[in-house]
Amino acid sequence: MKIEGKRSIWKEYQKEIADNRFFYVRSCVRQNFFPGSEKTFLRIMKDELNKDVYENAAHTTCSGIGYHSDVVPFETAMTMVARQFALMTEAGYENFTTSCITSFGLYSEILETWHHFPEVEDRVREHLLKATGRTFTKPANLSHASDVIFKFRNEIAASGKYRLVNKATGNPLQVVEHIGCHYSKMFPSKGVGGAEYPYVLVGMIEDWGGEVIDYPERRHCCGFGFRQYLVQANRGYSLACSKKKFDSMAPYKPDFILTNCPGCPMFLDRWQYALSEMEGITYGENGLGIPVLTYEELAGMILGYDPWDLGLQVHQVPVEPLLDKIGIPYSSQRKFLTMDGKMMGQPKAPSHLKFYQHE
Amino acid sequence: MGKLYDKLAEDVRFIEGLKACLNCGTCTAICPAAEFYNYQPRQIVDILQTRDDDQIEALLKSETIWYCGECMSCVTRCPRGNAPGLLITVLRSVSQELGYFVESEKGRQQLAIKRTVGEWILKYGYCLYPSEILPDMHPEQGPVWEWEHENMDAVMHRLGANYKKTGPGILRKIPQEDLDEVQRIFDETGGTERFRQIEDFSRIKAGEMGISLEDGLASDYFRHIYTTNNNDHSKDA
Numbered sequence: 001m002k003i004e005g006k007r008s009i010w011k012e013y014q015k016e017i018a019d020n021r022f023f024y025v026r027s028c029v030r031q032n033f034f035p036g037s038e039k040t041f042l043r044i045m046k047d048e049l050n051k052d053v054y055e056n057a058a059h060t061t062c063s064g065i066g067y068h069s070d071v072v073p074f075e076t077a078m079t080m081v082a083r084q085f086a087l088m089t090e091a092g093y094e095n096f097t098t099s100c101i102t103s104f105g106l107y108s109e110i111l112e113t114w115h116h117f118p119e120v121e122d123r124v125r126e127h128l129l130k131a132t133g134r135t136f137t138k139p140a141n142l143s144h145a146s147d148v149i150f151k152f153r154n155e156i157a158a159s160g161k162y163r164l165v166n167k168a169t170g171n172p173l174q175v176v177e178h179i180g181c182h183y184s185k186m187f188p189s190k191g192v193g194g195a196e197y198p199y200v201l202v203g204m205i206e207d208w209g210g211e212v213i214d215y216p217e218r219r220h221c222c223g224f225g226f227r228q229y230l231v232q233a234n235r236g237y238s239l240a241c242s243k244k245k246f247d248s249m250a251p252y253k254p255d256f257i258l259t260n261c262p263g264c265p266m267f268l269d270r271w272q273y274a275l276s277e278m279e280g281i282t283y284g285e286n287g288l289g290i291p292v293l294t295y296e297e298l299a300g301m302i303l304g305y306d307p308w309d310l311g312l313q314v315h316q317v318p319v320e321p322l323l324d325k326i327g328i329p330y331s332s333q334r335k336f337l338t339m340d341g342k343m344m345g346q347p348k349a350p351s352h353l354k355f356y357q358h359e
Numbered sequence: 360m361g362k363l364y365d366k367l368a369e370d371v372r373f374i375e376g377l378k379a380c381l382n383c384g385t386c387t388a389i390c391p392a393a394e395f396y397n398y399q400p401r402q403i404v405d406i407l408q409t410r411d412d413d414q415i416e417a418l419l420k421s422e423t424i425w426y427c428g429e430c431m432s433c434v435t436r437c438p439r440g441n442a443p444g445l446l447i448t449v450l451r452s453v454s455q456e457l458g459y460f461v462e463s464e465k466g467r468q469q470l471a472i473k474r475t476v477g478e479w480i481l482k483y484g485y486c487l488y489p490s491e492i493l494p495d496m497h498p499e500q501g502p503v504w505e506w507e508h509e510n511m512d513a514v515m516h517r518l519g520a521n522y523k524k525t526g527p528g529i530l531r532k533i534p535q536e537d538l539d540e541v542q543r544i545f546d547e548t549g550g551t552e553r554f555r556q557i558e559d560f561s562r563i564k565a566g567e568m569g570i571s572l573e574d575g576l577a578s579d580y581f582r583h584i585y586t587t588n589n590n591d592h593s594k595d596a
Contacts, residue, residue, distance in 0.1 A: 026529065028486040031520070035529045039519030057527040058537045060484035068429045071469060071477040071557065072450040074372060076550035083544065105431075118369050131543040181430040186442075188435065195435045221391045225428025228392075230476060232469045232496065233588040237428065239499075244394075255563045273501040311518045316501045336506075338513045347506035355502075 013194045017151045018095035018141040022053045023088040028061050028260035030294075036311020037296035038099055041145055045301055048159060049152055056087045063101040069226040078110050078120070079127045080176050086134035097148055098141035102259035104144040105182025107185035108190045111138065142190070144183060146260035146295050150192055150200045153207050161304030165208030166255075167327035172211040175256040176290070177201035178245075178268065180261025181221050204295060209210075210255075210304050222264040229267070242271035246290070250283050256291040256322050258298055266276030268292045272317040276353040287354040289317035301328060308334055318356045332358060361412030363419070367449055376445035380404040386433035386443050396426040397594045400443035402431050407446060419454040422592060455556055459562035462465030464589055470561040471585045473554055474576060481542055484533035489515070489522075496585075 008297075017022040021044070030038055045051045057250045059238055072080075088096055098104050114121035144318035149156070157163075164173040179198040184191025193199030202212050223241025228234045245268070249257075272289040275281045283290045292315065293301075300310045307330045312319045323330050336346045336358050349355045367373050375518050386400040387393045393400065403423070406414050418424060427447040434442045451460075460466035494505045507514045512522060521528025545551045565572035565580040572580035 031485070031529045032487045032489050032492065035407050035515060036518040037522045038529055055527040057525070057531060058534065059531055060537060060541055061480055061486045063480055063486065064479055065486035066472075068448075069472045069476060070448060070455070071473045071481070073452060073549045073553050074370070074448070076545055076553075078546040079544045079548045080541070083540065113371060113375070116375065120371055127505070127547050132540045144586075163493065181432060184429045185435045219432075221428065221430040221432060223391065223428070225391070225430065227425065227468065227472060228428045232586050233584075234465070235499065236588075238394070240395050241428075262455040270499050270501060270504075271471050274499040308517075309519075314503055314507060314514070314518070316503045328459065337517070337519045340436050342513075344510045344513055345506065347502040350502060 003080075012026045013192070013197055015147065015190065015192050015200070016250075017261070018097070018145045019151075020051050020095075021093055022051065022095050022097045022143075022148065023091060023093035023139075024053050024055045024145070025059050025062070025084055025096070025098045025100075025103065026055070027098070027103065027262040028065060029266060030099050033266045034262065034294055034297070034311055034314065036309065036314070037294040040296040040300040040305065040310055041099070042148070043305070044156065044296070044303065045148070048303065049155060054091055056091055058180055059084055059087050062103045062106055064100065064106045065226060065230075067106060069230055070103060075124070075127070077106060078107070078113070078124045079131065081107060081110050082124050082128045082136055083132060083134060085138060086136035088139065089136045090134070094137070094140040094145070096141070097143045097145055099145050099182030099262065101144060101182050102263070104133060104142075104190075105186055107142055111142065112187060113239075114138075134331070138311050144260065146200050147192060149295050149299055150203050153204045156299050156302055157207055160208070160302040162302055162326050162328055164205065164208050164302075164326070166325050168325070171338060172209055173325065174213050174253040175205045175210045176213050176215065176218075176249050176252075176257040177205060178257055178259045178264050179219070179223065180259070180264055183260060201260055201295060204298065205258060207299070208272055213249065213252045213254055214318065217250050218243045220245050220248075222261075222267045223271070224263045224299060233237045238267060239271050239274060242267055243275060245352055246272065246275070246283050249290070254290055255325060256293055258293050260295050262294075265292045265294050269315055269317050273350055273353055277351055280352050287352060288321055289353055291317055291319045291322045293317065293319070301326070304328075306330070308337075316350075316353075318354065320356045330357065361410055361415065363412045363415045363453070364407070366453055367407070367415070370449045370452065372445045373449045376442035376449070377404065377407060378440050379441060380408055380441050383438065385436050385438060386441075389432045389436045391430060391432065392426045392428050393518040393594075395594070396592050398423060398426040399425070400447075403446060403450070404441060404443050413561070419450060419457065419459040420462040420466075422463040422465045424450045424454060425463065425468070426592070455553060455560075458556065458560035458563075460557075461534060461560050464587060465592070467561065467564065467584045469557050471581060473557045474581065477554060481538070481545065484538055485530070489530065
C-alpha cells in the first residue's frame with residue numbers, strides 16, 4: 001500500500017485533542033488509590049507545559065460507577081454529567097478533560113445519546129434547571145487526560161531526564177500497554193487509534209524509548225466489571241480476568257505494564273498480590289511482580305520527579321526494580337515518610353510477593 | 360408485543376442497543392463474562408427479540424442478567440451495531456423497578472451496592488471514599504492498603520491530596536451546598552426512587568428469607584448478600 005493510502009486510512013483513527021484551557025474533573029478511583037497521579041498530571045500541565053488547567057471545587061463524581069453497577073438510573077447520571085458541564089460553562093471553559101475512563105465513556109455515551117435523541121437532552125436540561133438552577137453548553141472538545149499527555153508526549157520527552165531503556169544493556173524496555181475498556185470499545189471514534197489500534201499509550205511508550213509487547217490477551221478487560229468487583233462474592237470474575245492477562249503476557253517478560261484507566265492499574269496491581277497469596281504465583285523474576293504504572297506516573301518518571309512524590313510507595317507490586325533498570329535514583333529510607341519527614345511505620349511484607357521495605 | 364417488552368423499549372438505550380440480531384454469537388466469543396459464568400449475551404438478545412413476556416419476565420428474575428461486567432467489549436464487535444451490554448443496563452433497571460431483582464442471588468446484591476457506592480455518592484460526592492473501603496471487606500487490597508488505612512490522613516497529605524479539606528484538590532471535602540444539589544438531582548431524576556425500590560423490595564425479601572436487615576452494613580442480610588456465592592454460576596458448575 002502506498003504511504004498516502006495508509007495515511008488516509010489512519011485519519012479515521014485520529015482524534016482532535018484541545019491544546020490549552022482545560023476544565024479538569026477528577027476520578028473517584030484515582031483519588032482513592034493513586035492520588036499522586038492526579039497531582040503529577042497537574043504538575044506536568046502547569047509547570048512543564050505552561051497550560052491553563054482549571055478545577056472547580058464544586059464538581060463531584062459523575063456517578064459512573066453507580067451507573068455501571070446499576071444503582072444509579074441513566075436519567076440521574078445524565079443530569080449529574082450535565083451539572084459538570086454547567087460548572088465548565090460557568091467558569092468560561094469549553095475543553096473538558098477527565099481523569100477517569102468510566103467518566104470519559106459515560107460522557108461520550110451521553111453526548112451520543114443527546115445527538116440521536118435531542119428530546120432527551122431537552123429533558124435533562126429541565127431536570128438540571130429545576131434541581132440546581134444551572135444551564136450549560138456542551139464541551140467543544142472532550143478528552144481523557146491520557147489523550148492530553150499523548151498530545152504532549154514529545155514535549156515531555158524533550159525535557160525528560162530518562163528514557164525507557166535498560167541502563168545495563170542499552171536495550172529498550174519491553175512494555176505491556178493496557179487500555180481501559182470504556183476508552184474506545186463503545187465509541188471507537190472517541191479514542192486515539194479507535195478500538196482496533198489504540199495508540200494513546202503506544203505513542204507514549206515508543207516516543208519515550210520503549211517497545212510495546214503484542215500478546216494474545218492484550219485487549220481483554222482487567223476484570224473490574226463494576227458489580228463483579230464491588231461485591232465480595234463476585235470477585236472471582238475480576239481475579240480470573242486479570243489472571244488470564246498475566247498468564248498471557250508473562251512469557252514475553254514485560255518490564256512493566258502501562259495503563260490509562262484509573263481502575264485497571266489498581267486491579268492489575270492488587271490481583272498480582274492476591275494470586276501470590278492464594279497460589280504462590282509471582283509473575284516477575286525471583287518473586288517479584290510486574291510493576292503496574294499509570295501514564296502520569298510514567299511521565300513523571302521520564303521527567304525525573306521523585307518516585308515518592310509520584311506516589312509509587314502505594315503500589316502493592318514494588319516499582320523499585322523498574323527504577324533500578326532505568327537508573328532512576330530513589331531513597332529507600334524516605335519511602336514511608338510523612339510530608340514532614342516522620343516515619344509512618346510501613347506495610348507488612350506479603351507471604352510470597354517480594355516487597356521493598358524501609359531499610 | 361408484550362407489556363414488558365414495551366416497558367424495556369421505552370428506554371432510549373434499548374432502542375440504541377437492539378437493532379437486528381442475527382445470532383452469530385460474536386458477542387459471546389468476545390465476552391469476559393461468558394468465559395467465567397454460565398452466560399451468553401447472544402441468548403439475552405435472542406430472548407428479547409422474541410418479545411415474549413413470559414420469557415422476558417423469567418430473564419428479569421434470573422441470575423443471568425447480573426453476570427455481565429458492562430465492559431462493553433460486545434459493542435465493538437457486533438457486526439449489526441447491537442449493544443448487548445447496553446441492553447443489560449435496561450434489563451437491570453426494569454428488574455429493580457419491578458422488584459424482580461430479589462429473586463436471584465446475584466440480583467439481591469444490588470442492596471449492597473446501593474448501601475456502599477450509592478450512599479457514598481450522596482454522603483461524600485464520590486463513588487468511593489477511602490475511609491469506607493475497609494480492609495476486612497477488601498482483603499485483596501493487601502498490606503499496603505492496610506497501612507494506608509491506618510495512616511490515611513498522613514498518606515493522603517504526602518501524596519498531595521486535599522483530603523477532607525475545603526477548596527479544590529484530591530478528595531477535598533465537597534461543600535454541603537453542592538451535595539445538596541446532588542441530592543436534588545437524585546430526587547428529580549429517579550435516583551432517590553431507585554434507592555427506595557432497592558431498600559423496600561430487599562426488606563420484604565429479607566423477611567421472607569428470615570434474615571435480619573437493619574440499616575448500615577452490619578446486619579445479617581447485608582453480610583449474606585455481600586458474601587454468599589452458591590458456586591452454581593460458572594460455566595463449569
